[in-house]
Amino acid sequence: MDDYRRIAESIAADIAAGRLAAGHRLPPQRTFARQRGIANSTAARVYAELARRGLVTGEVGRGTFVRAATPPLEPALAEPGDVRVDLELSFSVLPQQPALLAGSLAGLLRPDTLATALPPVGVAGTPAVREAVAGLLSRPDWAPDPRQILFTGNGRQAIAAAIATLVPVGGRLGVEALTYPVVKAIAGRLGVTLVPLPIDQDGLLPEAVAEAHRAAPLRAVYLQPTLHNPLGTTMPAHRRAALADLLDQLGVYVIEDAVWSFLTDAPTPLAALAPSRTILVDSLSKRLAPGLTVGFAAAPPQLTDQLATAIRSGTWTANRFALDAATRWLVDGAVATITAGKRRDARARQELARTRLAGQLLHSDPDAYHCWWELPEPWRAETFVAAAARRGIAVTPAAAFTVGTSHAPNAVRLGLAAPPLPTLSGALDTLAALARSSPEDAGVE
Missing domain, CATH: 3.40.640.10 (Type I PLP-dependent aspartate aminotransferase-like (Major domain))
Structure with a gap:
């Protein structure tokens, strides 16, 4: 096995055993190279290998950190999460949708018309x-x-x-x-x-x-x-x-x-x-x-x-x-009616996010069903995701959207579309309070 892979294996073992906890910051690559007595290029390959395995994530200007959890086998945002409030997936179902769509399908379910769909x-x-x-x-x-x-x-x-x-x-x-x-x-x-x-x-x-x-x-x-x-x-x-x-x-x-x-x-x-x-x-x-x-x-x-x-x-x-x-x-006209309703719904949810997260650095569009949140110090994205999950709220770290081994911004994406408005409001209040605290206050180790 190549030297860099042996070193990466040893760090991976430390992560698996809990000796390096979620959110732990690894030393800068040059410092790591000196500590291990290896070349800077070898240290870079170790970090790249750990990132490739999904064990660490880099944040621009901040360093490289152990991820909050082992990445799932399915790609990010592909399946609903097992949480109370899911702000990862961003899809909405309006209350009037089922009746509206069912009415459109009534004619298709007659034997003569259904035969054409077989x-x-x-x-x-x-x-x-x-x-x-x-x-x-x-x-x-x-x-x-x-x-x-x-x-x-x-x-x-x-x-x-x-x-x-x-x-x-x-x-x-x-x-x-x-x-x-x-x-x-x-x-x-x-x-x-x-x-x-x-x-x-x-x-x-x-x-x-x-x-x-x-x-x-x-x-x-x-x-x-x-x-x-x-x-x-x-x-x-x-x-x-x-x-x-x-x-x-x-x-x-x-x-x-x-x-x-x-x-x-x-x-x-x-x-x-x-x-x-x-x-x-x-x-x-x-x-x-x-x-x-x-x-x-x-x-x-x-x-x-x-x-x-x-x-x-x-x-x-x-x-x-x-x-x-x-x-x-x-x-x-069912799609047109639902589209008009979702435009109104998205704007209402954006306004709710702006109100509940007032003072936070949010980026989005008034018409979008999601927003980008640059987290305040001393929070790191992976640690914030872990702390939110402990409170039953799933949010997506910037690393999910980052290509290759590029450093991820210190940010999370909030999908606003899925929860009912009262549930969304409560979840945003919880996240706002979390952001005003610190990882130590939140009990993140």
Whole structure:
């Protein structure tokens, strides 16, 4: 075994035995190298190996700390947590949804109409669902061609198919430095290398894309320009135009994840600004609910066949019943009614978060269902997550969104959508009180 791996194994054993507790700060790498009598480069490899195993996390300007717990086998944010208040997953179900959706399905459950949903369907869906989804995605300044829309079982499958279409095994996919955790899991399974790209308050920096592409070609870029997860920011029109022009110049494709765009009136999508270079992916999971969803992707004509092949080979095709149900919900106005209700609900929850966490450093958009919280001293993200969990509240540390071994900001993301408003209010009050205390006061060892 390589020397650095032997050292990493010994530290991993100390962590497993509790000799190095959650939140324990490891020495700076140069100090660690002197203590162990090893080269600085070897120390760096030890820390990188520990981070790769999920045993430690780095925080910018603060150091490297033992994680609060062993990471789960499933990717972050993929499954509901076993906690009293879940502020990790960010999906909402409005009180009137079940009755509204059930009414739309009543006609589909008749024997004569149900018979049409029994046979299999291809990746192109049906003419009716293509028209309905094209209408859903259309904007005053852009409308997709229904013939270029393909369907998957959910939005994550649409993302996976888009990545598989554009990036070969071993290829490089640029992503925002803080990105959707499921993309990290998808890339790992597809053998794709993620390249973290710097961002600012307006989103992805075009010059960062150009610099990364010069270093080694990027096959594509994945981003969420509207109500970004986890930051909640929306890329302004001038940044979108600059990014679209650059992608055309470089010949780089972009996967535009529009899953949160239904909550706000955002600027023109990249799919309109760079139509020959953009695959736009979206789904019904946030508009409706994760248990009632269909994913879809609008691709340029030259990529439609390749994307269809990727969906088929990945076994990511949607089923006919889901497509027929989605068509009814879209055509009869159920989705539009629920969307309007969720826009109001998201704004109310953001206002609640601003009120209950007054004085804290929050970043988000008034229309978003989540917010980014830069924690006050002396809290560290992993320690705060552990302390919140002891109080029955699940929040997500910045490390879940950080790509590779990059240092994670000292922040957490709060998903505001799932709990009932009174429950959310109480949880935010608890977190605010926790933030005003210290790890010692909170009983974190």
